[in-house]
Amino acid sequence: MKKKINFEESMQELEGLVQALEAGQMSLEDSFKSYEKAVKLKAELTALLDEGDRRIRVLTETGEREIAEESVQ
Numbered sequence: 001m002k003k004k005i006n007f008e009e010s011m012q013e014l015e016g017l018v019q020a021l022e023a024g025q026m027s028l029e030d031s032f033k034s035y036e037k038a039v040k041l042k043a044e045l046t047a048l049l050d051e052g053d054r055r056i057r058v059l060t061e062t063g064e065r066e067i068a069e070e071s072v073q
Helices: 007-023 028-072
Strands: none
């Protein structure tokens, strides 16, 4: 089962990874691992935002249709 990610916590983790990479204090291997983790987190966060956008569009379209139908009556 895939663990559901929390947007805010994942965003904080991503920001921490970016700061650590920018500091340049990690070994090359740790930098690679951190970069891989950051890329994975970015993809997961992008997917969450895309899903949220899709849900809002569906709700907005449904709501607009309902309002339009009510004003016709």
